Amino acid sequence: MGRKAKYDEVVVPAGPGRKSKKQSDPTFPKGLIVKDASSLSHRQKQRAKKRQLKSKAQKAKSNEPKKKKMKESVIQAAKKDDNETESEESEEVASGDEHEVPEVQMPLANAEDSDASNSDAESEDSDAKDDETEDEDEEEESNLLPIEKANKKLKKKQEKERKLAAEEMQESITHQDIFTFPTAEELANPVSLQDVQQRIRDVIIVLSDFKRLRDKDRARKEYIDLLRTDLCIYFSYNDFLMEKLMQIFPMNELLEYLEASEVQRPMTIRTNSLKTRRRDLAQALINRGVNLDPIGKWTKVGLVVYSSQVPMGATPEYLAGHYILQGASSFLPVIALDPKENERVLDMCSAPGGKSSHIAALMKNTGVLFSNDVNRDRIKAVIGNFHRLGIVNSVICSYDGRKIPSIIKGFDRVLLDAPCTGTGVVAKDPGVKINKDELDVQRCCTLQRELLLAAIDSVNARSDTGGIIVYSTCSILPEENEWIVDYALKKRDVKLVPTGLDFGEEGFTNYRHHRFHPTLKLTRRFYPHTHNMDGFFVAKLKKFSNMVVKQEIVEDDDATSE
Amino acid sequence: MKRLSEERTKLVFEKLTKYIGGNLKLLIDRPDGTYCFREQKEKVYYVSEKILSLASTVAPENLISFGTCFGRFTKSGKFKMHITALHYLAPYAQYKIWLKPSAEQQFLYGHHVAKSGLGRITENTAQYQGVVVFSMNDLPLGFGVAAKSTADCKHADPISTICFHQADIGEYIRSEDTLI
Numbered sequence: 104m105g106r107k108a109k110y111d112e113v114v115v116p117a118g119p120g121r122k123s124k125k126q127s128d129p130t131f132p133k134g135l136i137v138k139d140a141s142s143l144s145h146r147q148k149q150r151a152k153k154r155q156l157k158s159k160a161q162k163a164k165s166n167e168p169k170k171k172k173m174k175e176s177v178i179q180a181a182k183k184d185d186n187e188t189e190s191e192e193s194e195e196v197a198s199g200d201e202h203e204v205p206e207v208q209m210p211l212a213n214a215e216d217s218d219a220s221n222s223d224a225e226s227e228d229s230d231a232k233d234d235e236t237e238d239e240d241e242e243e244e245s246n247l248l249p250i251e252k253a254n255k256k257l258k259k260k261q262e263k264e265r266k267l268a269a270e271e272m273q274e275s276i277t278h279q280d281i282f283t284f285p286t287a288e289e290l291a292n293p294v295s296l297q298d299v300q301q302r303i304r305d306v307i308i309v310l311s312d313f314k315r316l317r318d319k320d321r322a323r324k325e326y327i328d329l330l331r332t333d334l335c336i337y338f339s340y341n342d343f344l345m346e347k348l349m350q351i352f353p354m355n356e357l358l359e360y361l362e363a364s365e366v367q368r369p370m371t372i373r374t375n376s377l378k379t380r381r382r383d384l385a386q387a388l389i390n391r392g393v394n395l396d397p398i399g400k401w402t403k404v405g406l407v408v409y410s411s412q413v414p415m416g417a418t419p420e421y422l423a424g425h426y427i428l429q430g431a432s433s434f435l436p437v438i439a440l441d442p443k444e445n446e447r448v449l450d451m452c453s454a455p456g457g458k459s460s461h462i463a464a465l466m467k468n469t470g471v472l473f474s475n476d477v478n479r480d481r482i483k484a485v486i487g488n489f490h491r492l493g494i495v496n497s498v499i500c501s502y503d504g505r506k507i508p509s510i511i512k513g514f515d516r517v518l519l520d521a522p523c524t525g526t527g528v529v530a531k532d533p534g535v536k537i538n539k540d541e542l543d544v545q546r547c548c549t550l551q552r553e554l555l556l557a558a559i560d561s562v563n564a565r566s567d568t569g570g571i572i573v574y575s576t577c578s579i580l581p582e583e584n585e586w587i588v589d590y591a592l593k594k595r596d597v598k599l600v601p602t603g604l605d606f607g608e609e610g611f612t613n614y615r616h617h618r619f620h621p622t623l624k625l626t627r628r629f630y631p632h633t634h635n636m637d638g639f640f641v642a643k644l645k646k647f648s649n650m651v652v653k654q655e656i657v658e659d660d661d662a663t664s665e
Numbered sequence: 666m667k668r669l670s671e672e673r674t675k676l677v678f679e680k681l682t683k684y685i686g687g688n689l690k691l692l693i694d695r696p697d698g699t700y701c702f703r704e705q706k707e708k709v710y711y712v713s714e715k716i717l718s719l720a721s722t723v724a725p726e727n728l729i730s731f732g733t734c735f736g737r738f739t740k741s742g743k744f745k746m747h748i749t750a751l752h753y754l755a756p757y758a759q760y761k762i763w764l765k766p767s768a769e770q771q772f773l774y775g776h777h778v779a780k781s782g783l784g785r786i787t788e789n790t791a792q793y794q795g796v797v798v799f800s801m802n803d804l805p806l807g808f809g810v811a812a813k814s815t816a817d818c819k820h821a822d823p824i825s826t827i828c829f830h831q832a833d834i835g836e837y838i839r840s841e842d843t844l845i
Contacts, residue, residue, distance in 0.1 A: 255797075419769055422834035423804045447719070471716050480727075486730050487841045490749035491834070496713070498720045499730040511722050 118141040157605050167242045281310050284318045284325070298332050306330045307354050330354075334361065340536045347580055350615060356632070364529040370415065372426045373434065373457070375492045379425045381406065387420050401606065402434050404464075423430075424491040429457040432527075432629055432639040436518055436575035437461040439602040439627075439643045446515040449473045451558055452505040454481035456488035460521055462495040472497045473511070475504060505553045508560035515569030519550045519558040520589035521587075523578035527638020530631065544582055551576070551587045556611065559595045564646040572597065572644040577637055579628065581614045584640040588626060589619045597644045599625045604641065607634065666705045666721060666728070676744040677702060677709055680719070681754075682745075684808060688757035708737045708845060709744070720807035734786045734845045748807060750834040751844065755805035756775065757772070758797035760787045761810070762828050769800050772807065773835035778828040780821045796828060807833030 143151065247255075258659055270582050282305035309316040309607040310503050313323060327349070335345050338361050352360055372395075374381040379402055381397070388395060392412035398405030405425075408415055415421065416428055437458050442448050442465050453459040453474035463472050473495070474484045489497050502510065504519075525535050555574055564570045574591075576583050588610075591597060610626030612619050626642040669677065681689050692700065692711070699714040705725065712732025714721070720731040731824050733753065736746040746754075764772055768782020792814045798806045809831045818827055836844065 417838060419773065419800060419804055419806065419834075422773065422837055423806070424834075471719050473719075474833075482729055483844070484840050486734075487844050489730075489836050489838045490734065490752070490844070493752045495733050495752070496716060497731065498716060498723065498728070500723045500727050501729050502727050508723075511719070 111260045134282075221422070222610050236600075252261060265329055275340065282306065282316065284321050285329070291331075296337060303333045303337060303358070303424075306333070307358065310354055338365070338536070341538075341540070343540050344536060345363065347526075351579060351581065354656060359632040360630060363630075364638075367530050368430065368631065368636055369428060370408040371398055371431045372406050372408060372415065373429045373461060374406065375424055375460070376404055377468060377493050378412060378423070378513065379420075379449055383453075384420065386424050387416070387425070391418060395569050396433075396528065398431055401604070402438065404461075405431065407431075408551040422491070424493050427457060427460060427488060427492065431460070431636040433457050434518055435460065435602075435604055435607075435627070435629065435639060435641050436573050437465065439575075439604060439641050440516055440518050440571065440573040441603060442466050442516055446566075446569055447471050447473075447476065448639050449514045449517045449558075449561060451475055451517065451519045452477070452522060452556060453485055453499075453520075455484035456590050457495075458518065459485065460488055460492050460494055461519065463489070463497060464492075466496065467497050468494065470496060473506065473514070474499045475502055477501065477503050505557045508557050512561050513563040514561050514572045515563065516573075517558045517562050518573050518575075519554055520575050521547075521554055521583075523547055523551070523576040524580065525577055527577045527579045527629075527631075527640075529638075531637070546581060547578075548582055548587065551583060555587055555591045558593060559597055559644070559646060564648050564649045570646045571600075572642065572646065573602075574642045576640050578640065579630070579638040581611050583616070583627075585619050585626065585643070586613050586617065586625050588623060588642045588644070589617075591644065592622075596647045596650050598647065599623065600643050600645045601625050602627050602643045607641070610640070610642070615644070638651050666717075666725060669702050669752065672810060673704065673738065674702070674742070676738075676742075677695050680736070680744050680746060684754050684759075684797060686756040686759040688759065691757060692753060702735070703732075704738075709735045711735050711750075723724070734763050737845075746808070746832065747845065748834060748836045749833065751805055751808065751832070754797055754808060755799075758808075760790045760794050760796045760811065761799055762786050762790075762796050762809075763799045763801055763803075763805065766801060767807065772798060772830065775830055775835060776807050777812070777826045777830045777835060778809070779823065780818065780825050780827050781823040783818065783827050784820060786811075786815055788815055790815070798828065798833070805834075807831070807835075819845070 136472075220547060282302075285302070306329055310323075310330070311328055313326075317323075317326070331342065331345050332350060333342065334349075334357075335342055338345075339350075340361075348360070349357060374384050385395060388406075393415070394409040394411065395406045396409065398407050403440075420426060421428075440448075440462065442462050444467055446466065447470060448460040448462055448466065450462060450473065454476040456474065459472065459474045466472065474485055474489070474497055476485065482499060482501050485499055491498065523541055524539050525532060526539070529535050555572075558572050559575070562570055562572055574588060580583065588599070592599070602625065604627050607627035607629050609624040610619075610622050610628055612621055623642075626640065629636055629639040631638060677691060682694070683691075686754065692784060700711060701714060701717065703710050703712060703717065705728065708836040710730070710732045716732060720728060725802060734747055735750040736744055737747050762778065762783065764778060765782050765784045768778060768784075771782060772778055787796075790796065792812050794811045795808065796811050797808045800806055807830070810829045812820055812826045812829050813828075821827065
């Protein structure tokens with residue numbers, strides 16, 4: 104029976120153990136071993152001596168009969184029909200001294216043998232062996248056919264060439280350290296991904312110390328162009344987006360970002376503080392075989408799910424509204440918005456309701472939360488999520504966000520998570536890598552500008568507690584972020600305030616030829632490679648006055664300056 | 666958005682009474698402000714008056730939902746409760762059924778509750794009484810109608826139905842598009 108097996112007994116195996124075993128010396132096939140003359144056995148030495156003596160004796164003899172015989176034997180072996188004329192002669196000789204025939208054939212066979220061994224072992228031949236063969240050659244040259252001589256010569260020549268080639272190769276390897284710019288031909292021909300990756304690394308090294316490592320005839324732009332095309336091939340981006348990314352990130356960071364964008368972020372959930380507490384939820388989920396951890400010190404409601412035996416979107420806890428699946432980056436704008444109880448809050452682009460429900464949870468179901476989204480199909484998800492999570496203070500409507508100020512005004516806080524190109528969430532939707540171009544960005548920018556102005560207009564600046572607008576996107580392009588906020592700063596009576604997020608990188612104030620307002624460093628950027636969350640941007644604005652007159656003044660200013 | 670007519674109010678209240686009995690009073694007279702029932706596109710919403718006044722600024726064709734949706738009037742004029750009402754039914758429920766963990770999944774897929782899955786039941790539940798279904802750790806899972814009284818349950822065989830399924834929280838996934 105199984106339970107009687109003695110599992111708990113520790114069996115100590117006898118002997119030195121598996122790891123102490125030493126590998127025996129390697130054995131080589133016979134052909135590979137080059138034998139020294141000194142290592143020859145006694146009998147072999149004797150035989151070699153005999154052979155030498157014999158060959159000397161043969162040399163001493165006259166050449167003529169020997170040649171004939173060799174000729175005869177070779178020809179006989181190779182082509183019998185050719186030697187009709189000579190056959191009579193040879194027959195005569197053969198009959199003349201029959202005893203000599205086998206003895207004479209010996210050196211010939213010997214010569215052939217040495218020849219064969221030469222050709223076999225040529226590649227690893229040492230100089231010593233070469234000398235040997237040369238000696239032999241000198242000895243035997245005299246008794247070889249012209250065709251054989253030619254063959255030997257050719258072989259020697261080939262040998263020399265091979266040596267030269269090897270030397271050249273060695274030389275080129277030692278000089279490989281410095282990257283050589285590929286020619287136009289090399290660029291035209293497709294290469295393997297590994298080669299591309301190597302080239303990317305090389306070019307980045309060159310660019311890091313351009314003065315020293317550059318090719319004098321090549322401009323920096325050529326290197327950059329090469330790098331861009333290579334990155335496009337390797338990570339399958341389109342040229343436009345890669346160019347933008349190269350403008351945003353320094354070279355060393357760029358590669359990190361691209362690699363981080365290839366992998367999915369970990370799954371995160373947000374506890375619904377209206378229905379449960381994080382500790383209780385974690386316990387309930389651990390009981391279902393979920394492996395999780397708190398997301399970080401910056402939030403008290405987030406959990407990271409490492410692995411799960413059950414689908415996280417279908418547990419009874421999920422259905423009962425104890426948590427919602429939400430990316431870590433989606434917490435940030437709501438934390439920045441910091442809604443208070445009994446306020447009137449607007450979420451302009453709310454679907455599918457993750458951030459919106461977070462706002463409602465922070466408001467503890469008091470006050471009023473307007474959740475708007477222009478897309479009627481997507482707003483169904485908001486309805487489902489709100490009812491599941493037990494949110495009762497909401498009004499869900501479907502307007503074009505730009506028209507909201509004409510319908511309802513006087514909000515204490517507004518969250519605008521603007522529609523964007525999604526360049527920060529490449530891991531979620533790899534289609535972004537290839538299907539975005541200048542026009543898409545431009546369209547998004549225009550929409551974002553209008554939405555942000557609408558958001559600012561719908562806020563009541565005289566609110567006691569608020570007057571706050573939070574602008575966020577899941578894009579990392581400055582065109583959709585800093586630029587938009589900068590535009591709003593010019594058009595409305597708002598200023599940037601600290602987001603209340605103690606991590607994240609500062610927003611750009613200088614980007615290429617743009618010089619944004621210096622307070623834009625109060626905005627926050629988040630990247631996959633530094634914060635392990637999707638690329639994200641958060642800006643928090645405070646509205647001073649409900650003046651819209653200022654708009655015209657600024658517009659005039661703009662017009663004059665332009 | 667309009668007030669419920671006399672007879673529709675009666676229908677809604679009758680339905681609610683089936684599940685929460687006299688606790689209905691607590692829904693109408695609340696200490697934290699006035700709450701009321703409103704009808705929009707045949708659906709009944711339960712909402713605070715404060716929110717209602719703000720929601721009325723939104724044009725009806727753009728207003729998708731407000732407050733909590735309790736259910737809708739069917740074409741034949743009956744009132745049908747939605748799972749979204751569970752948020753208010755569960756805390757005020759008078760008659761409850763608790764399910765064993767093994768039967769939770771079955772109920773969440775929309776099946777009736779068999780005797781074998783019954784963990785606990787409120788004493789003196791009458792036959793055809795509206796009940797709210799809980800899991801053993803008091804997670805509200807849905808609601809239904811008792812098929813047997815408490816006394817009958819004790820003698821019922823394991824495969825006989827104890828509670829007819831009406832709505833369950835699995836609908837949030839199964840029919841998100843048609844939830845309201």
